[in-house]
Amino acid sequence: MFEHRPVRPERRPVDERDSLLANRADWDRYADEYQATHGEFLGDDGFLWGPEGVREDHVGALGDVTGKDVLELGCGAGQCSRWVLARGGRPVGLDVSMRQLQHSRRIDLEHDVRVPVVCAGAAAIPFADDAFDVVFSAFGALQFIADADALVGEMARVTRAGGRLAFSVTHPTRWMFQDDPGEGGLLANQSYWDRTPYVEVDDETGETSYVEHHRTLGDWVRALSTHGYRIVDLVEPEWPADHDRVWGGWSRTRGRLTPGTALYVADLAQ
Numbered sequence: 001m002f003e004h005r006p007v008r009p010e011r012r013p014v015d016e017r018d019s020l021l022a023n024r025a026d027w028d029r030y031a032d033e034y035q036a037t038h039g040e041f042l043g044d045d046g047f048l049w050g051p052e053g054v055r056e057d058h059v060g061a062l063g064d065v066t067g068k069d070v071l072e073l074g075c076g077a078g079q080c081s082r083w084v085l086a087r088g089g090r091p092v093g094l095d096v097s098m099r100q101l102q103h104s105r106r107i108d109l110e111h112d113v114r115v116p117v118v119c120a121g122a123a124a125i126p127f128a129d130d131a132f133d134v135v136f137s138a139f140g141a142l143q144f145i146a147d148a149d150a151l152v153g154e155m156a157r158v159t160r161a162g163g164r165l166a167f168s169v170t171h172p173t174r175w176m177f178q179d180d181p182g183e184g185g186l187l188a189n190q191s192y193w194d195r196t197p198y199v200e201v202d203d204e205t206g207e208t209s210y211v212e213h214h215r216t217l218g219d220w221v222r223a224l225s226t227h228g229y230r231i232v233d234l235v236e237p238e239w240p241a242d243h244d245r246v247w248g249g250w251s252r253t254r255g256r257l258t259p260g261t262a263l264y265v266a267d268l269a270q
């Protein structure tokens with residue numbers, strides 16, 4: 001069972017190395033509870049873009065993956081990559097948490113399939129240049145990486161000319177609000193432009209135990225265009241009328257008023 005250690009939320013600078021170390025340990029601790037809580041909603045070979053319940057079957061952000069080499073960053077238990085596999089693609093999952101990848105293997109064994117995975121941080125992708133046709137991430141690694149510009153450069157490096165990138169992150173406007181699924185999460189009292197990372201500090205040890213990095217909408221647009229991407233779409237899923245699931249700070253209360261997820265779709269220049 002996930003040990004809920006008392007933590008103190010803060011905003012303060014954290015570099016790439018400390019972000020990786022904190023988040024790796026956190027996801028290793030949290031993985032069992034995460035899969036127990038969300039595994040059924042995710043679906044063993046389901047492709048969920050965010051807590052609103054929007055799925056790739058409806059969005060089509062990746063395009064046709066048949067016969068394509070597809071890299072998933074922050075794959076968790078590989079549900080999205082398994083979706084790619086079932087549609088004739090050749091997925092590879094990358095995740096910083098070995099425990100998440102053990103869950104991926106468990107699900108593979110239950111269904112007699114195999115999604116190749118690698119345990120690594122996404123800031124330095126351990127693949128050759130031009131190795132993939134498609135790179136994607138569904139609330140995976142991107143908001144855990146300190147240097148977004150360098151990360152987009154890394155994603156471009158491993159993508160073949162004309163390849164597709166699609167990633168979902170917390171909608172940048174959410175950073176103005178408290179992370180509260182109730183009415184308390186409707187009051188904007190934090191600067192949208194404050195890029196200082198959100199940090200949880202272990203009360204007992206004083207160590208950084210979790211980090212998320214914030215980029216504005218414009219930061220992502222700038223990073224994508226700098227590295228040769230042409231933005232095809234920015235999907236901002238609306239909260240569905242029949243959806244009542246609360247996931248962290250995502251809920252109907254907030255979702256009917258403000259976007260919770262931003263899904264960027266972009267193509268690398270030919």
Ligand SMILES: C[S@@+](CC[C@H](N)C(=O)[O-])C[C@H]1O[C@@H](n2cnc3c(N)ncnc32)[C@H](O)[C@@H]1O
Pocket residue numbers: 020023024027042048073074075076077080094095096097100120121122123137138139140141144145
């Ligand atoms: C919210 S989960 C999303 C996973 C999957 N898409 C899902 O919906 O379950 C975020 C994942 O990103 C991984 N992650 C965090 N930091 C990372 C990093 N620097 N590099 C690669 N993966 C990372 C975590 O281990 C976790 O599995």
